[in-house]
Amino acid sequence: MNSAxxxxxxxxxxxxxxxxxxxxxxxxxxVHVSGxxxxxxxxxxxxxxxxxxxxxxxTPIKVVSYLLYLTIILxxxxxxxxxxQNRAARKISYGATKDPRSSSWASKNMGIxxxxxxxxxxxxxxxxxxxYKFGDVPYVQYMLDVNSGEVLGAPVGLTDSGHMKPHxxxxxxxxxxxxxxxxxxxxxxxxxxxxxETWLVVLYLLGMIALAYHLVHGFQSSFQSLGIRHPSYASxxxxxxxxxxxxxxxxxxxxxxxxxxxxxx
Amino acid sequence: xxGNMNLTLKVWRQKSQNAQGAFETYEAKNISPDMSxxxxxxxxxxxxxxxxxxxxxxxHDCREGICGMCSMYINGRAHGPLKGVTTCxxxxxxxxxxxxxxxxxxxxxxxPVLRDLVVDRTAFERIQQAGGYxxxxxxxxxxxxxxxxxxxxxxxAFLSAACIGCxxxxxxxxxxxxxxxxxxxxxxxxxxxxxNVERKERVLKMVSxxxxxxxxxCSNTEACEAECPKEIKVTNIARMNREFLRAKLFx
Ligand code: HEM
Ligand code: SF4
Ligand code: FES
Numbered sequence: 001m002n003s004a005x006x007x008x009x010x011x012x013x014x015x016x017x018x019x020x021x022x023x024x025x026x027x028x029x030x031v032h033v034s035g036x037x038x039x040x041x042x043x044x045x046x047x048x049x050x051x052x053x054x055x056x057x058x059t060p061i062k063v064v065s066y067l068l069y070l071t072i073i074l075x076x077x078x079x080x081x082x083x084x085q086n087r088a089a090r091k092i093s094y095g096a097t098k099d100p101r102s103s104s105w106a107s108k109n110m111g112i113x114x115x116x117x118x119x120x121x122x123x124x125x126x127x128x129x130x131x132y133k134f135g136d137v138p139y140v141q142y143m144l145d146v147n148s149g150e151v152l153g154a155p156v157g158l159t160d161s162g163h164m165k166p167h168x169x170x171x172x173x174x175x176x177x178x179x180x181x182x183x184x185x186x187x188x189x190x191x192x193x194x195x196x197e198t199w200l201v202v203l204y205l206l207g208m209i210a211l212a213y214h215l216v217h218g219f220q221s222s223f224q225s226l227g228i229r230h231p232s233y234a235s236x237x238x239x240x241x242x243x244x245x246x247x248x249x250x251x252x253x254x255x256x257x258x259x260x261x262x263x264x265x
Numbered sequence: 266x267x268g269n270m271n272l273t274l275k276v277w278r279q280k281s282q283n284a285q286g287a288f289e290t291y292e293a294k295n296i297s298p299d300m301s302x303x304x305x306x307x308x309x310x311x312x313x314x315x316x317x318x319x320x321x322x323x324x325h326d327c328r329e330g331i332c333g334m335c336s337m338y339i340n341g342r343a344h345g346p347l348k349g350v351t352t353c354x355x356x357x358x359x360x361x362x363x364x365x366x367x368x369x370x371x372x373x374x375x376x377p378v379l380r381d382l383v384v385d386r387t388a389f390e391r392i393q394q395a396g397g398y399x400x401x402x403x404x405x406x407x408x409x410x411x412x413x414x415x416x417x418x419x420x421x422a423f424l425s426a427a428c429i430g431c432x433x434x435x436x437x438x439x440x441x442x443x444x445x446x447x448x449x450x451x452x453x454x455x456x457x458x459x460x461n462v463e464r465k466e467r468v469l470k471m472v473s474x475x476x477x478x479x480x481x482x483c484s485n486t487e488a489c490e491a492e493c494p495k496e497i498k499v500t501n502i503a504r505m506n507r508e509f510l511r512a513k514l515f516x
Contacts, residue, residue, distance in 0.1 A: 010472060011482045012509045013440075082482050086440035089374050089481030095277070096289060096341040096367040098439075103492035107484060108439050221485040227507030229500055 045188025440481030
């Protein structure tokens with residue numbers, strides 16, 4: 001234990017911590033963006049709402065999510081320390097402005113980019129995670145075709161008894177035909193309403209731009225920090241960093257608020 | 266002579282380590298484009314001496330790009346505008362007449378300014394002394410090529426050993442990190458069988474000394490590689506990280 005702390009107190013150890021926590025957050029992004037793609041489904045949010053139940057109740061996922069919160073905190077604190085130490089290493093700055101050709105803008109501004117991401121994360125968690133966990137997100141009831149599982153129209157709101165749990169039951173519709181009822185909390189609607197706010201949509205877009213820049217540098221940098229670098233795969237890592245983490249993932253995330261903002265409700 | 270240049274220099278002047286420094290402006294008149302940057306500085310200094318003023322202190326020794334003493338931060342770049350060139354090998358033809366040139370010392374907490382453009386780079390020596398050597402028992406002269414070394418490793422080690430310890434990597438890095446220098450020194454031994462005996466202790470001791478000297482951490486901005494006059498590659502930093510992890514985790 002002591003030697004682990006000693007390791008983390010070396011310049012290379014600090015970067016290894018940064019790199020491992022950063023890469024763990026990268027894998028989380030893949031899971032998060034894939035899951036949230038269900039927001040785009042044409043099912044009045046049923047799949048998304050069911051997915052939300054799964055993500056907040058399935059024990060292994062709960063364990064991983066606490067690990068994730070810890071990781072974000074570790075990454076942010078450690079990033080803050082690094083930035084402070086790096087500043088202290090040059091107390092008097094240069095008079096002439098530095099030629100920008102020698103390094104990328106993102107690589108020089110990881111602390112600022114990280115801070116924007118952190119502000120975004122706090123707002124994001126307060127808006128959805130906190131509301132879902134501790135707020136009063138109402139229950140709704142979906143009516144499904146028994147055979148095809150197709151959602152038959154928008155869900156109807158239920159008055160929350162306070163003891164309700166997500167569940168499914170069989171019933172019959174007005175014509176006496178058998179239907180399946182799914183009762184679940186409507187996080188989808190919370191998302192939909194939240195993204196009517198222009199400022200929130202703008203904040204999300206800013207957050208995603210910051211994330212994109214953070215990862216264009218950060219993804220490939222984390223391999224360098226771990227000493228994983230060889231000409232045979234360096235361009236592959238670089239490519240994944242730019243195309244997957246710098247472009248694809250932020251773009252998909254950004255599409256979500258934009259989709260709801262322009263969706264006719 | 267026609268074709269000669271007139272330049273304005275903004276030079277950092279500082280009497281001693283603890284004195285307050287400031288930029289002073291000087292005119293460099295009738296400078297030949299074929300002069301080296303340091304020769305231009307010599308001309309300016311001669312004029313200052315003739316005028317009864319203190320000449321500008323700057324470090325230099327070989328003036329042929331091999332000792333690593335010259336150290337000027339010129340117009341926002343370590344060793345000036347050219348790639349792969351030390352200040353002493355930079356020529357005035359890289360500038361144009363009428364230009365204002367800003368000249369500053371390396372800036373790093375671990376490299377305090379001693380006077381004007383001269384900084385104290387003994388931090389590098391202490392890092393080197395901490396582990397940048399091989400211990401050999403002296404005896405009779407060994408056969409050349411008695412130890413087989415692959416051509417690739419020999420070449421790589423040679424490229425790493427090209428580092429002249431000038432400190433431009435530290436000066437160019439936004440974090441004043443010494444990772445490129447230290448990694449070049451670690452690599453040149455790690456790649457050779459002679460360095461194997463002290464492989465683990467070397468990297469641990471050198472990194473520990475580097476940290477104690479107050480250099481910053483590496484953000485992988487790669488400004489060091491872009492500015493290094495000997496074009497030392499950041500792949501050395503990856504190798505040092507590997508060596509360090511290996512020594513920490515598998516010993
Ligand atoms: C989803 C969110 C995030 C992901 C996926 C992520 C990922 C990464 C990765 C992969 C690196 C590269 C590590 C290395 O260079 O070895 C990195 C570096 C960094 N991150 Fe993050 N990060 C995230 C959020 C944050 C937050 C919230 C902060 C701070 C408030 C932050 C601050 C930093 C800093 C300062 C560095 C650079 C350290 C340096 O200069 O060496 N990051 N991040
Ligand atoms: S790595 Fe390059 S810039 Fe750094 S000290 Fe060596 S020669 Fe100079
Ligand atoms: S004076 Fe020796 S390298 Fe420039």
